[in-house]
Amino acid sequence: xxxxxxxxxxxxxxxxxxxxxxxxxxxxxxxxxxxxxxxxxxxxxxxxxxxxxxxxxxxxxxxxxxxxxxxxxxxxxxxxxxxxxxxxxxxxxxxxxxxxxxxxxxxxxxxxxxxxxxxxxxxxxxxxxxxxxxxxxxxxxxxxxxxxxxxxxxxxxxxxxxxxxxxxxxxxxxxxxxxxxxxxxxxxxxxxxxxxxxxxxxxxxxxxxxxxxxxxxxxxxxxxxxxxxxxxxxxxxxxxxxxxxxxxxxxxxxxxxxxxxxxxxxxxxxxxxxxxxxxxxxxxxxxxxxxxxxxxxxxxxxxxxxxxxxxxxxxxxxxxxxxxxxxxxxxxxxxxxxxxxxxxxxxxxxxxxxxxxxxxxxxxxxxxxxxxxxxxxxxxxxxxxxxxxxxxxxxxxxxxxxxxxxxxxxxxxxxxxxxxxxxxxxxxxxxxxxxxxxxxxxxxxxxxxxxxxxxxxxxxxxxxxxxxxxxxxxxxxxxxxxxxxxxxxxxxxxxxxxxxxxxxxxxxxxxxxxxxxxxxxxxxxxxxxxxxxxxxxxxxxxxxxxxxxxxxxxxxxxxxxxxxxxxxxxxxxxxxxxxxxxxxxxxxxxxxxxxxxxxxxxxxxxxxxxxxxxxxxxxxxxxxxxxxxxxxxxxxxxxxxxxxxxxxxxxxxxxxxxxxxxxxxxxxxxxxxxxxxxxxxxxxxxxxxxxxxxxxxxxxxxxxxxxxxxxxxxxxxxxxxxxxxxxxxxxxxxxxxxxxxxxxxxxxxxxx
Amino acid sequence: xxxxxxxxxxxxxxxxxxxxxxxxxxxxxxxxxxxxxxxxxxxxxxxxxxxxxxxxxxxxxxxxxxxxxxxxxxxxxxxxxxxxxxxxxxxxxxxxxxxxxxxxxxxxxxxxxxxxxxxxxxxxxxxxxxxxxxxxxxxxxxxxxxxxxxxxxxxxxxxxxx
Ligand code: FES
Ligand code: FES
Numbered sequence: 001x002x003x004x005x006x007x008x009x010x011x012x013x014x015x016x017x018x019x020x021x022x023x024x025x026x027x028x029x030x031x032x033x034x035x036x037x038x039x040x041x042x043x044x045x046x047x048x049x050x051x052x053x054x055x056x057x058x059x060x061x062x063x064x065x066x067x068x069x070x071x072x073x074x075x076x077x078x079x080x081x082x083x084x085x086x087x088x089x090x091x092x093x094x095x096x097x098x099x100x101x102x103x104x105x106x107x108x109x110x111x112x113x114x115x116x117x118x119x120x121x122x123x124x125x126x127x128x129x130x131x132x133x134x135x136x137x138x139x140x141x142x143x144x145x146x147x148x149x150x151x152x153x154x155x156x157x158x159x160x161x162x163x164x165x166x167x168x169x170x171x172x173x174x175x176x177x178x179x180x181x182x183x184x185x186x187x188x189x190x191x192x193x194x195x196x197x198x199x200x201x202x203x204x205x206x207x208x209x210x211x212x213x214x215x216x217x218x219x220x221x222x223x224x225x226x227x228x229x230x231x232x233x234x235x236x237x238x239x240x241x242x243x244x245x246x247x248x249x250x251x252x253x254x255x256x257x258x259x260x261x262x263x264x265x266x267x268x269x270x271x272x273x274x275x276x277x278x279x280x281x282x283x284x285x286x287x288x289x290x291x292x293x294x295x296x297x298x299x300x301x302x303x304x305x306x307x308x309x310x311x312x313x314x315x316x317x318x319x320x321x322x323x324x325x326x327x328x329x330x331x332x333x334x335x336x337x338x339x340x341x342x343x344x345x346x347x348x349x350x351x352x353x354x355x356x357x358x359x360x361x362x363x364x365x366x367x368x369x370x371x372x373x374x375x376x377x378x379x380x381x382x383x384x385x386x387x388x389x390x391x392x393x394x395x396x397x398x399x400x401x402x403x404x405x406x407x408x409x410x411x412x413x414x415x416x417x418x419x420x421x422x423x424x425x426x427x428x429x430x431x432x433x434x435x436x437x438x439x440x441x442x443x444x445x446x447x448x449x450x451x452x453x454x455x456x457x458x459x460x461x462x463x464x465x466x467x468x469x470x471x472x473x474x475x476x477x478x479x480x481x482x483x484x485x486x487x488x489x490x491x492x493x494x495x496x497x498x499x500x501x502x503x504x505x506x507x508x509x510x511x512x513x514x515x516x517x518x519x520x521x522x523x524x525x526x527x528x529x530x531x532x533x534x535x536x537x538x539x540x541x542x543x544x545x546x547x548x549x550x551x552x553x554x555x556x557x558x559x560x561x562x563x564x565x566x567x568x569x570x571x572x573x574x575x576x577x578x579x580x581x582x583x584x585x586x587x588x589x590x591x592x593x594x595x596x597x598x599x600x601x602x603x604x605x606x607x608x609x610x611x612x613x614x615x616x617x618x619x620x621x622x623x624x625x626x627x628x629x630x631x632x633x634x635x636x637x638x639x640x641x642x643x644x645x646x647x648x649x650x651x652x653x654x655x656x657x658x659x660x661x662x663x664x665x666x667x668x669x670x671x672x673x674x675x676x677x678x679x680x681x682x683x684x685x686x687x688x689x690x691x692x693x694x695x696x697x698x699x700x701x702x703x704x705x706x707x708x709x710x711x712x713x714x715x716x717x718x719x720x721x722x723x724x725x726x727x728x729x730x731x732x733x734x735x736x737x738x739x740x741x742x743x744x745x746x747x748x749x750x751x752x
Numbered sequence: 753x754x755x756x757x758x759x760x761x762x763x764x765x766x767x768x769x770x771x772x773x774x775x776x777x778x779x780x781x782x783x784x785x786x787x788x789x790x791x792x793x794x795x796x797x798x799x800x801x802x803x804x805x806x807x808x809x810x811x812x813x814x815x816x817x818x819x820x821x822x823x824x825x826x827x828x829x830x831x832x833x834x835x836x837x838x839x840x841x842x843x844x845x846x847x848x849x850x851x852x853x854x855x856x857x858x859x860x861x862x863x864x865x866x867x868x869x870x871x872x873x874x875x876x877x878x879x880x881x882x883x884x885x886x887x888x889x890x891x892x893x894x895x896x897x898x899x900x901x902x903x904x905x906x907x908x909x910x911x912x913x914x
Contacts, residue, residue, distance in 0.1 A: 027789015
């Protein structure tokens with residue numbers, strides 16, 4: 001659905017082939033595990049078999065003596081660090097924790113925590129050497145579950161962790177890192193007067209981002225300290241600054257070359273292997289490659305937090321929401337940082353609600369340190385809220401979309417943190433959902449239909465881009481933002497639009513950290529917005545230069561020259577094409593034409609999405625099947641609509657997996673029992689229908705083309721949409737994710 | 753362990769390589785032959801990123817021992833385009849934006865080509881079940897399924913016109 005007032009763009013809004021496409025369908029693209037350096041060694045990481053253990057001693061002498069082994073490192077090889085909070089895009093982390101997560105020092109905090117690493121002439125030898133490392137562990141009691149970890153007698157992971165955000169500083173360390181409270185109005189009296197109240201406990205399991213490409217890197221350190229790293233990640237600059245800080249190196253001594261990235265979803269916005277590979281390489285002077293196995297990815301890289309949410313939400317008899325009381329606990333894994341602020345902020349952001357109290361707890365336990373996962377924090381709490389709204393709609397006999405329309409935020413309404421909402425288009429999304437044929441299609445027997453909305457604030461932040469004109473008038477765009485899902489195409493399209501050139505005349509690449517200015521991670525749904533702004537600004541500067549060159553050639557004022565259709569125009573002059581101007585640049589008139597732009601925009605706009613889902617519950621197996629799915633989203637302006645749809649579809653399906661199948665399972669010993677794709681089952685093609693998409697385009701006035709981030713909002717609604725559909729199909733409220741057949745069966749049986 | 757010498761045909765071309773007797777075909781392709789188009793997502797037969805053909809049958813290269821391919825025909829993603837021209841499946845994947853990160857794409861292309869080689873007119877249902885062994889975390893499969901169906905239609909037209 002296009003905004004009727006859409007300006008007539010020539011390139012923006014079309015669907016050209018991405019510039020890196022042919023490489024990716026022919027097997028030529030070089031991803032993280034594909035890169036090899038000459039003389040490269042192969043590394044392997046020894047990981048703790050215990051979820052919680054003190055490391056008394058590590059003896060690496062036998063491993064070091066094995067022929068073919070060239071370097072061994074342990075936590076003792078890392079420099080001593082002070083605690084320092086570093087920005088990692090939309091979130092932040094303490095480098096001390098990130099360093100400890102790369103390699104344990106005195107304590108292993110989860111099964112799979114790295115304790116030592118080896119580099120050898122072959123992977124086989126490196127793995128053999130790991131067996132020769134003797135670690136003297138003192139096994140400690142462990143704790144996995146959120147509530148168990150919060151209990152007064154729980155084993156404590158960090159004796160330096162004192163809960164922040166309490167009224168009085170606690171006198172004892174605990175596993176509770178933070179309490180965060182957001183409140184307004186008088187919740188209790190508003191709830192007491194409500195005509196309908198939905199309440200209860202909702203839980204979600206920790207899930208993995210599930211990128212198919214495992215973490216991988218190659219590091220090469222020279223005798224003078226200059227270091228190269230080749231890695232796939234969501235930010236080469238993020239790798240550079242974290243690695244430098246963790247290892248106490250000057251940032252400019254490290255050059256990170258981004259390789260193609262095989263999915264990240266937030267999980268590749270931190271470092272695991274890079275500092276270890278640098279230490280190994282420093283010891284032997286040769287390039288070292290580290291690649292995780294899938295087992296390691298599950299056991300040692302970032303799951304998204306699990307959660308326990310208690311809530312009460314009340315509405316008056318007309319369905320106007322009057323109050324919400326939400327208390328959620330997120331499992332951060334081994335180190336603090338489970339996005340409690342974002343969780344709180346997104347919980348009620350879709351609705352006008354005068355009285356609320358949202359309390360969040362950030363809880364550590366003996367699991368891998370949680371990492372960002374697409375709209376980090378939002379999906380679990382929104383699942384609880386959207387489930388409660390479904391109950392209220394049922395209690396009051398209201399259409400669930402009407403209930404949401406009655407309460408939907410409008411632009412200018414107070415936002416979650418008190419700042420007014422920007423150009424939010426939730427009403428437009430809800431109306432489009434209501435008008436969609438899916439909403440009114442007849443339901444087959446045993447089917448249920450659910451709807452849910454979701455909000456994600458998005459982000460802006462620092463980006464750099466350069467735009468250069470080649471001698472023949474074709475264009476190269478360079479950015480520092482890894483391309484995760486087609487962003488090179490959208491950057492080239494925006495530049496082509498500004499320059500008035502065909503898409504094919506503009507090529508875009510992602511440069512290494514020595515070849516372009518600082519750019520934050522590709523995350524927070526910021527790339528097309530912020531890096532796009534840098535590309536547009538640089539393109540506009542190039543146009544200004546081109547106009548000036550034409551003016552000089554014609555001997556007239558710059559202002560008398562306009563730029564249209566890829567050529568300078570002035571009254572009484574034959575148009576001068578970019579090609580003609582570029583051809584002259586080298587000889588006389590002014591030299592090379594290129595521009596760089598650095599931006600740090602904070603006028604990003606939020607993403608809003610509404611999803612509709614039909615599910616069927618098998619009467620015998622209680623297996624849930626998704627029968628039909630429609631995703632509606634305000635995308636601001638779709639630069640390349642196919643890749644915007646792709647974000648919506650991919651996010652929806654990740655959410656479906658979260659709702660129905662996925663979740664970490666731990667055994668009694670605190671070990672992950674399903675660390676592989678067979679037992680951690682992500683959705684496959686045969687599980688799913690087509691994912692219908694409706695793009696609403698309400699432009700963000702702060703972006704030259706109206707872009708709003710689109711990558712994260714689509715994973716916010718599906719958990720609630722699927723749960724509401726299943727609950728309606730089963731005739732009983734499902735409150736625990738994943739909704740596996742045994743849980744659905746138990747819920748139906750309990751209902752009687 | 754001493755290495756064994758294996759003679760095989762890869763994408764129609766004769767190749768020899770030396771490998772450990774316990775090496776997988778995937779390791780041989782990626783490390784010894786430097787054909788890194790075939791990806792490793794799991795190493796346990798669960799993701800399909802390593803899908804190749806062995807004498808025309810679809811297999812997970814991570815589950816095949818490299819010495820098993822002696823004297824046989826291996827087909828990888830690198831062999832799908834002919835003389836620099838994209839196969840209709842590759843062109844349709846690009847046209848439909850059926851890849852986001854592209855890491856799963858080689859496996860999907862090999863599997864989809866294998867399907868179309870034996871079934872020129874598959875239904876959506878057949879495509880979804882044939883590709884059920886290939887994981888994609890980015891796309892939600894919608895555009896992949898559409899690209900395969902569209903490529904099948906184009907190939908049928910090409911054949912009808914031939
Ligand atoms: S790598 Fe072979 S199936 Fe995953
Ligand atoms: S495109 Fe990324 S896994 Fe399929």
